[in-house]
Amino acid sequence: MGGGGTGDAAAFALRKQGFDGLITLISSDRDRPYDRPYLSKEFLRGEVDLPKVFLHEEADYAKQGIELQLNRKVTGGSIQGGKLAVDGGGEVEFDSLVLGLGGTPRRLHDAPRAENVLLLRSLRDSKALRQALERTSRLLVIGAGFIGAEVAASARQLGKEVLMIEAAAVPLSRALSAEVGEIYATIHRSRGVDLRTATTVQNWHSDGNRVVGVTLSDGRREEADLVLEAVGIEPNLDVPKALGLTIEGGGVRVDEALRAAEGVYCGGDIAFHAHPVLGRSIRVEHWEVAKNQGRGIAANIAGGDKPYAKLPYFWSDQYDVNMEYRGNASGDDRAVWRGDRDGLAFSVFYLRDGLIDAVLSMNDSKTNEVGGKLIERRRPVSESALGNMSVDLAELVPAAAS
Numbered sequence: 086m087g088g089g090g091t092g093d094a095a096a097f098a099l100r101k102q103g104f105d106g107l108i109t110l111i112s113s114d115r116d117r118p119y120d121r122p123y124l125s126k127e128f129l130r131g132e133v134d135l136p137k138v139f140l141h142e143e144a145d146y147a148k149q150g151i152e153l154q155l156n157r158k159v160t161g162g163s164i165q166g167g168k169l170a171v172d173g174g175g176e177v178e179f180d181s182l183v184l185g186l187g188g189t190p191r192r193l194h195d196a197p198r199a200e201n202v203l204l205l206r207s208l209r210d211s212k213a214l215r216q217a218l219e220r221t222s223r224l225l226v227i228g229a230g231f232i233g234a235e236v237a238a239s240a241r242q243l244g245k246e247v248l249m250i251e252a253a254a255v256p257l258s259r260a261l262s263a264e265v266g267e268i269y270a271t272i273h274r275s276r277g278v279d280l281r282t283a284t285t286v287q288n289w290h291s292d293g294n295r296v297v298g299v300t301l302s303d304g305r306r307e308e309a310d311l312v313l314e315a316v317g318i319e320p321n322l323d324v325p326k327a328l329g330l331t332i333e334g335g336g337v338r339v340d341e342a343l344r345a346a347e348g349v350y351c352g353g354d355i356a357f358h359a360h361p362v363l364g365r366s367i368r369v370e371h372w373e374v375a376k377n378q379g380r381g382i383a384a385n386i387a388g389g390d391k392p393y394a395k396l397p398y399f400w401s402d403q404y405d406v407n408m409e410y411r412g413n414a415s416g417d418d419r420a421v422w423r424g425d426r427d428g429l430a431f432s433v434f435y436l437r438d439g440l441i442d443a444v445l446s447m448n449d450s451k452t453n454e455v456g457g458k459l460i461e462r463r464r465p466v467s468e469s470a471l472g473n474m475s476v477d478l479a480e481l482v483p484a485a486a487s
């Protein structure tokens with residue numbers, strides 16, 4: 086259930102695995118499943134049209150025997166009874182249940198519900214933002230996380246003036262470390278974004294149903310024509326709570342096999358997963374993780390539960406800068422840098438107790454891929470070798486494996 090990254094991947098992978106039972110994909114979205122990452126980048130900029138944004142053609146669902154129920158919201162149900170309750174009455178029966186419910190954009194408590202203050206999560210949101218951007222020359226972005234930063238980059242690429250404010254002293258520092266966040270701050274400023282950190286909105290100024298300006302915590306008043314609130318998401322946990330599943334780590338606790346209860350699996354933004362390689366539970370809000378977990382769940386439903394061991398992987402494209410990240414750093418890791426930091430072609434390895442937990446790469450895909458293999462080996466790797474450009478990291482992989 087949930088027509089996003091997890092749900093769509095699980096449904097199609099089940100058929101690929103030879104599952105021949107009924108598959109019902111229920112989604113509260115009006116649109117059939119689509120590629121969410123396009124919504125802040127290529128689709129928003131008008132470089133990719135609708136047909137490419139959808140994950141499958143409409144006819145593919147019928148061809149694969151997947152019953153797609155759009156615009157339908159699940160409200161609760163009973164795991165023991167094998168039934169889900171759906172908004173407006175009605176029930177859906179199940180033997181196995183997959184929950185991939187994603188999240189809902191957070192709102193600032195004092196932000197007015199005005200027609201020019203937008204959020205970005207769905208295809209509908211992205212269409213509205215795309216249209217609004219056509220009519221404006223200036224965008225105010227609140228929050229310099231991935232969504233805010235990617236939209237800011239897209240808007241600059243469309244020739245718009247962009248003011249982006251961020252409450253933290255350094256953007257993306259919690260997700261990527263302060264040093265990498267500083268690099269992103271420099272990238273945005275050098276591309277013409279007016280980025281103000283350690284800054285919040287103090288007062289909103291409205292005219293009828295439109296926001297016309299804000300007063301910031303630095304005391305300055307800024308005119309606003311179009312505002313994007315991009316301050317993160319709240320995972321959608323109402324249904325898991327109603328089903329009595331265990332809530333932990335900001336999501337639903339699932340075991341190594343992504344199982345929340347007998348016959349019930351969770352993936353994507355809502356899953357707090359006991360990762361068998363990293364040896365701790367993690368919740369990751371990224372696209373490839375959702376899709377791969379969906380496929381892992383399908384394999385478990387079709388073939389019996391096995392630990393899901395794929396490393397988390399995500400990327401972000403901003404301007405001509407590609408960032409990739411494998412693994413999951415815990416915050417207290419040692420950082421080892423490799424490559425050309427100023428030339429924006431580098432990788433950073435994050436180590437804990439001598440083991441690599443994560444590798445972040447900017448315009449350095451090859452190192453990121455090898456780094457993933459080094460993480461999976463779970464063997465100590467020499468820090469000096471990691472940082473030394475004359476060492477071929479691929480040669481360290483077999484040693485780490487022995």
Ligand SMILES: Cc1cc2nc3c(=O)[nH]c(=O)nc-3n(C[C@H](O)[C@H](O)[C@H](O)COP(=O)(O)OP(=O)(O)OC[C@H]3O[C@@H](n4cnc5c(N)ncnc54)[C@H](O)[C@@H]3O)c2cc1C
Binds near residue numbers: 090121124354373
């Ligand atoms: C604009 C944007 C750009 C992004 N770019 C990137 C990127 O570049 N790289 C990256 O790694 N990640 C990116 N992400 C994050 C990524 O898209 C998410 O992590 C991913 O979509 C999560 O998948 P999911 O299956 O958990 O949830 P979703 O894809 O959000 O799907 C959840 C589905 O569940 C449905 N649903 C929710 N509640 C109910 C209910 N009660 N009943 C029925 N249906 C329900 C929703 O309608 C939706 O269809 C981006 C996200 C956004 C919004």
